[in-house]
Amino acid sequence: MEKTVRLDKETFLSMAKVLGLDEEDYHLEELFTYVDKLFPNFKVAEDIDLKETEPMMTLVLPRE
Amino acid sequence: MDSKDLCYLSAGELSRLIRKKEVSPVEVVKAHLARIESREPFLNSFITLIPEQAMEEARLAEHEIQSGRYRGPLHGIPIGLKDLFYVKGVPNTSGSKIFDHFVPGYDSTVALRLKDAGAILVGKLNLHQFAYGPTGENPDYGNMHNPWDKERIPGGSSGGSASATASGQCTLAMGTDTGGSIRIPSALCGLAGLKPTYGRLSRHGITVLSWSQDHPGPMARTVEDCALVMNAVAGYDPRDPSSANRSTPDFTQSLTDNIKGLRVGVPKEVFEDPVDSEVEHFVRNAIEFLGKLGATIHDISWPMYHESKAISSTILMAEATAYHSQLMKHQGSRFDPKVRLRLEAGLLISAVDYLQAQRARRLFYQQSCDLFKKVDLLAGPSVPITACKIGTEEVEIAHRRMGVIPALTQYTRPYNLNGFPAITIPCGFSKNGLPIGFQLAVKPFDEGTVLRAAFAYEQATEWHQRKPQT
Numbered sequence: 001m002e003k004t005v006r007l008d009k010e011t012f013l014s015m016a017k018v019l020g021l022d023e024e025d026y027h028l029e030e031l032f033t034y035v036d037k038l039f040p041n042f043k044v045a046e047d048i049d050l051k052e053t054e055p056m057m058t059l060v061l062p063r064e
Numbered sequence: 065m066d067s068k069d070l071c072y073l074s075a076g077e078l079s080r081l082i083r084k085k086e087v088s089p090v091e092v093v094k095a096h097l098a099r100i101e102s103r104e105p106f107l108n109s110f111i112t113l114i115p116e117q118a119m120e121e122a123r124l125a126e127h128e129i130q131s132g133r134y135r136g137p138l139h140g141i142p143i144g145l146k147d148l149f150y151v152k153g154v155p156n157t158s159g160s161k162i163f164d165h166f167v168p169g170y171d172s173t174v175a176l177r178l179k180d181a182g183a184i185l186v187g188k189l190n191l192h193q194f195a196y197g198p199t200g201e202n203p204d205y206g207n208m209h210n211p212w213d214k215e216r217i218p219g220g221s222s223g224g225s226a227s228a229t230a231s232g233q234c235t236l237a238m239g240t241d242t243g244g245s246i247r248i249p250s251a252l253c254g255l256a257g258l259k260p261t262y263g264r265l266s267r268h269g270i271t272v273l274s275w276s277q278d279h280p281g282p283m284a285r286t287v288e289d290c291a292l293v294m295n296a297v298a299g300y301d302p303r304d305p306s307s308a309n310r311s312t313p314d315f316t317q318s319l320t321d322n323i324k325g326l327r328v329g330v331p332k333e334v335f336e337d338p339v340d341s342e343v344e345h346f347v348r349n350a351i352e353f354l355g356k357l358g359a360t361i362h363d364i365s366w367p368m369y370h371e372s373k374a375i376s377s378t379i380l381m382a383e384a385t386a387y388h389s390q391l392m393k394h395q396g397s398r399f400d401p402k403v404r405l406r407l408e409a410g411l412l413i414s415a416v417d418y419l420q421a422q423r424a425r426r427l428f429y430q431q432s433c434d435l436f437k438k439v440d441l442l443a444g445p446s447v448p449i450t451a452c453k454i455g456t457e458e459v460e461i462a463h464r465r466m467g468v469i470p471a472l473t474q475y476t477r478p479y480n481l482n483g484f485p486a487i488t489i490p491c492g493f494s495k496n497g498l499p500i501g502f503q504l505a506v507k508p509f510d511e512g513t514v515l516r517a518a519f520a521y522e523q524a525t526e527w528h529q530r531k532p533q534t
Contacts, residue, residue, distance in 0.1 A: 007412070019411045020393070027405070035409045038381075041374035042413050045420035048371065048427065055422035056429060057276075058306070 071232030089140030093122035109228035139182030148271035172269025181296035190224030211532035219249030244476025251446035251501025262483030263308035266301035318512035324358035329439030333369035346492030385410025446488035446501035
């Protein structure tokens, strides 16, 4: 599973701002390093043929 | 029989003695409380102990049994619950000081059913904070320690459940498993740990990590004990929206040593993952041994196996972040920094990523179901390494450096994604005396078959009889 998709730092910082993560916070750098490693995992489904496949989510309607 | 011997009897063995009135629940609970007093300073398995309540319940159990009101095989058996199973009136921290003073006003369904079965709760067990990590390290309540070598992790997130059960501080325990949190610590501490089918056990009253992948389940020193717990706790619960409304068998009926004709599949992809040579040796021996017991062994392929781990992890991270989002916003600085990092990383998963992962999950589920048209069981390692030293961030496996989290969870995550039942049982010990586990999995709601195969292997081997020296 070799993925090339990456998250560049500029995009990360804008996303962090939108998400309310404090830009001044010392751990943003640590978070970027961590997310950068994981980011390809978040996109793993992009390489899978998902046509005609619905999400595996259950809607259980109340019986009453 | 001395006090330590009582602490190392299984629930099955203890219950036979209790039923015959050869030992009393009071004796049993006293022995375990003494064992806790001696082991706890080294292992740190518990967050909350309730000795007075346990003794009171033991006296009640003794009275009931003496009066002919025997409730069944868990009556008078000392147990521990991971500290995210709500118990009315007993603090529930979920491994975080943020909830140090939170006392639930109701019982989780699992706790209630164990209470009804007569089990005696001795305390709430330590865990990786919010069950979000596989090592059993916890800066708020202190790290848990492996009874086989206290410098090493017990595994997590149900680390306290594993270390307490393996060291005889309780006869059995309940854990939860979202990415391997029952099977990893059970394997690293030499226990049997069962993650049942998703929906088989109620999640009601258990702190959430990932709604769609959380599985409560038993951790014990024998397969029989896992079956006894399943008999007490499995079954439909309308308070859990994912609870399966189907009949519950007597799981102990599966405990036969006859596995003739069972088809055991070994996915080739499993051994493509990096695995320590000692672990691989013992796991391959265990699979071969199933063959000697009458099973047939089949090499198979599970094409989406490698992707399944990233899919599972994406879903877990998104759901965990959603669940904890308000708490993070207001009390983020009070989280374990490593847990906080994982939760914040979850914010970067888009709705599209999450839904694509759930679509991929359906494909993986279908592919997993198709495998079980060819075989009855899947087999492989539970964890690719033995317990590492506390504080380890990276491990080297087969000349490959990996983060400790992806390493520990690499074999367990696929079964959280598809929700299929999977058990780990001990199958060997490394040269430095650390337990090795092997994992067996079956199709949904076929716990009987996985218990049967695990029991047959356990009865024909002696690994489960070893006890840690500490």
